[in-house]
Amino acid sequence: MTKKQSGKASETTTLTRRSVCKAGIVGSLLVPMAAIGQSPDRQRPQPGDQLVFEEGPHQGELVRPELLELNQQPVSALAREPGTSVLRDGSRLNRVMITRIDMEQLTSEFRTHAAAGVIAYSAVCTHTGCDVINWDAERLRMACPCHESQFDIYDGARVVGGPAPRPLAMLPLLIQDGVVTVAAEFHGRVGFTQQF
Ligand code: FES
Numbered sequence: 001m002t003k004k005q006s007g008k009a010s011e012t013t014t015l016t017r018r019s020v021c022k023a024g025i026v027g028s029l030l031v032p033m034a035a036i037g038q039s040p041d042r043q044r045p046q047p048g049d050q051l052v053f054e055e056g057p058h059q060g061e062l063v064r065p066e067l068l069e070l071n072q073q074p075v076s077a078l079a080r081e082p083g084t085s086v087l088r089d090g091s092r093l094n095r096v097m098i099t100r101i102d103m104e105q106l107t108s109e110f111r112t113h114a115a116a117g118v119i120a121y122s123a124v125c126t127h128t129g130c131d132v133i134n135w136d137a138e139r140l141r142m143a144c145p146c147h148e149s150q151f152d153i154y155d156g157a158r159v160v161g162g163p164a165p166r167p168l169a170m171l172p173l174l175i176q177d178g179v180v181t182v183a184a185e186f187h188g189r190v191g192f193t194q195q196f
Pocket residue numbers: 125126127128129130144145146147148149162163164
């Protein structure tokens with residue numbers, strides 16, 4: 001069965017759990033900020049952080065691979081520093097969208113960033129910064145509600161439609177004590193380049 005066959009055949013769906021950010025709101029977030037001097041909640045996910053569900057039936061729980069179904073609509077998650085339990089929710093650039101995929105069909109260069117089939121991409125569209133919260137269940141693509149950019153989750157969030165200029169950043173993961181844990185800082189630049 002191909003990845004496309006295994007996805008639920010339905011049209012693109014739209015989440016309504018939060019409003020989509022207007023482009024201008026996050027314009028000031030273009031320049032990556034150094035972790036040094038930032039409060040822990042604003043720091044980007046750090047190696048060793050544990051992922052926590054931000055929404056859905058497991059909201060607030062640590063992310064474990066068995067809690068995610070194969071090829072389902074990505075859900076948002078945040079990193080939590082295990083020692084202090086600080087949730088890195090001080091910047092929307094820290095949010096990731098997670099799901100579980102068939103590792104065999106993930107493009108080989110990205111396999112080292114997945115853990116037990118779980119992958120995590122930045123939620124922030126590289127076009128003008130909206131949250132990428134829509135989902136094309138038939139083609140297994142993340143989709144941006146603002147200008148309809150689409151990203152192939154099986155190919156490092158490669159842009160496969162719309163005006164986004166580059167893939168979503170990918171957060172490398174590993175499994176530690178059964179929990180999905182950050183293995184390294186984001187692969188790729190988080191945020192967007194203003195296009196207008
Ligand atoms: S902000 Fe996502 S396509 Fe424009």
